[in-house]
Amino acid sequence: MGTTQTRSENKYDDLVTKTGFSPEQIKNLHKRFQQLSENEETISKEHLHSIPALANNPIKKQIIDAFFDKRNQHQDEVGSFQEIGFEQFLMVLSHFRPPTLKMSEEDKARIRKEKLRFLFNMHDTDNDGTITLAEYRKVVEELLSKSGTMGIEAAKAIADAAMLGVASTNVPHMKPDEFYEGITFEHFEQILKGLEMETRMHIRFMDVNTTTMRCGKSTS
């Protein structure tokens, strides 16, 4: 028992440096992972699909795909996994760590870029580096997917208007025969500049200082 303890601690140390979570958070998340995977080593898409609370989420599929997306592991691979282990699970969740007070400007910029990259990967499903109109339309359609037929027709118009917005902000002087390929990552950063992702895109309970961590205790 002693050896397994030290082994798990070492394993956690490794993860702490990699993902930036605290050991206690990692422990809690590990419990949750085991709950989801029914005590196996890896989880597959079906495990995540079976979470009842996710059923009402319009972008459920994109979220689950994001967990299995190799691009989010920061190892310059592309494609997707069939199953993921705990380390990959943590890597994906590390994108949602909250900002700490003592962050330098470079850190803030880096974290922002990471989080925006995560979002970008969720939209750019064919991994060609741009979000095309079709992909963007899909995004809006999924968002409105719980709203019936009204949503589907409006989705197209909204996506078109949004795409126009991106194009006009980023490439204001296009000639008439030029073709706006799609939203590149730089353009994406530009249009979401005002949203302050580094402070908005986080899950509260993962805050290192907070004492109210309830991860793993819910049974959903």
Added chain:
Amino acid sequence: MASPGVRVLLLLVLVSSAHGDASGINRTRGNRTLTPEEEEDSQQHHNNTKAFPVLSFNFEHVRKPFEISLWILLALLMKLGFHLIPRVSHIVPESCLLIVVGLLVGGVIKALDSDASDTNSSVPVLNTKLFFLYLLPPIILDAGYFLPIRHFTENLGTILMFAVVGTLWNAFFIGGMMYGVCQIEAAQLGDVDLLSCLLFGSIISAVDPVAVLAVFEEIHINELLYILVFGESLLNDAVTVVLYHLFEEFSHAGTVTITDAFLGVICFFVVSLGGVMIGLIYGIVGAFTSRFTLHSRVIEPLFVFLYSYMAYLSAEVFHLSGIMSLIACGVAMRPYVEANISHKSYTTIKYFMKMWSSVSETLIFIFLGVSTVAGPHVWNWTFVIFTVILCLVSRVLGVVGLTFIINKFRIVKLTKKDQFIVAYGGLRGAIAFSLGFLLTDTHMKTMFLTAIITVIFFTVFVQGMTIRPLVELLAVKKKKETKRSINEEIHTQFLDHLLTGIEDVCGHYGHHHWKDKLNRFNKTYVKKCLISGERSTEPQLISFYNKMELRQAMMLVESGSLAVLPSLTSMQNIQPRDTVKQRVIPSISKRREEEIRKMLRSNLQKTRQRLRSYSRHDLMMDPFEEDLSEVKFRKQRVEMGRRMSHYLTVPANRQETQIPHLRKVNFEPEHQVFTYDDGKGDGGSSAPTNPSPPLVIRHLNETNQVNSPGGGNDAEDPHGGEEQPRLARFLSDPGPKEEEEEHLGGAETKG
């Protein structure tokens, strides 16, 4: 002897409320009330009775409304005047200027009065009833209705901490320390007991929403700080009400027991939650009422105002927190009412609220100035100086201490700069004064009032004037001025769902989870009840999009360019007709081209439900009601334009009845245009636009050839060589030139 009333009229601006000098007027009135027999008698006695009075003077009749109107007019003229002196209005906030004006007016009235009669001063004072029932509600309603909900709920914990704990701390600290000060022999304040001090502390401790609004409105700081200070000033009303009544009761009773203190705590919860409850009830009822106002649009704004005012008054009946009730009512009502009412009503509500709150605010500050001059003052140096110092000290200590605790629970911590602004923005205002006015008349009351007024003056003048340069100096983040774009809205929603999903994956019932649950409950049950028609199922993204398009269309209308006519029929029957083939694309001026493009774009992107919701908005029709022929003409042109655009963008062998998705054009004021193609969407490769344009241009060339024998096409010939690139530019939005169309239209009818 000229009555003071006549003098005032002569001065034109000031109103004197002198009594008893209207005897001259009474006399003439008395004459008319004589009975007929007496009249006969008097006629016999007075052979020189006056003839029928052509012009008579009767001021008493209209005194009250006259005075009120004159006051309001004075206030507004002052407001106008300030903006004519730009230098001053940059340095000094408006509230200060208004108080100064009030001082002047008060001084003048006092001077006038002192020679007429020196009985009790008849200067109008900011009495409590006037303030709490008439002047305060519009300001609070305006603030509550337009409260930025997202920021408010995100920071609710912090705001509540500041409001409740902060105010309690302030009250007890100031009260306690003042009692200590009063014990000092030299101050001659020995008769001020602890309870009175605590009462005084509770009055002076509350941050005032009116003053905060007045000052913060002008400095445009970021939403977080604004909502922190402002939210605190709103929510501390409950604390103030409870403390005030508590100490007032106690100071009569003389002693405090533990049960009383315990009851006080219970009372606090009752007051605040009860107020919120009443507000919610009235808000829901108001929203429900607005569901049925389809046929009586004109009275819609009144419902909003009346329900809110009733909420306020009902809360005041039970001594609950009227302010919280008003806020809750506005917040609850707003999303549903806005979905139900017409656009004009929405504008009316917005402007009326702003107008009333502006007038109220102005009047409050002027009356503050007048009351300062009028009221009896007891100036005690020790008391006043210590009050001011203690207010500042307790505020700073409170904010720093609370922030230390709060930052443990916040994600976005409050920096030192934020803390400073929050502390510095704790202004006291008219509420403190009115509460002081309510006190029972004792020697202490006047002393308290003097101190309160001094604190108010200090905070409003010193802090109000210096906060703007300090904000600049500290480089505090300012408010984001631009409205949200559709991309930001899409991603905000996306992020909400994403974070909820991640929380679900982690099994954590956090912030997002509950918000999501609330939204779903709202969508499935509440919206169906309270919103009429199809709007009840409209998702937020769509309504945002519609609002955005409406705003753009209105900007177009207001800028005086072409009409944006929601011609419903043309969307469904986009069928190219033969007559269209004879149209050519003549040269049109750049300005015209741009206008037409704007118009087409806004119509091209219409969706069905937008048309439905617009069917209730007749705003856009109005500017053209004057000239029906022009309307008809423009409508015709829009139709033609649209058919042209559809025809040109669709290859001849395909007919679409939907919005053409091949071409979308952007309209830039710099006359640039570009198109993008969703070639990928069609499943093909990333085909550039090149294959299609030649096809279309070929079409055009054919039509040109067909048409050239026809009449009136001289305009296009000289453009021979330029035509190709020009046509490429018009690909999806050819707009026939106005005169050309007329001309061609004429040619058509002829031929």
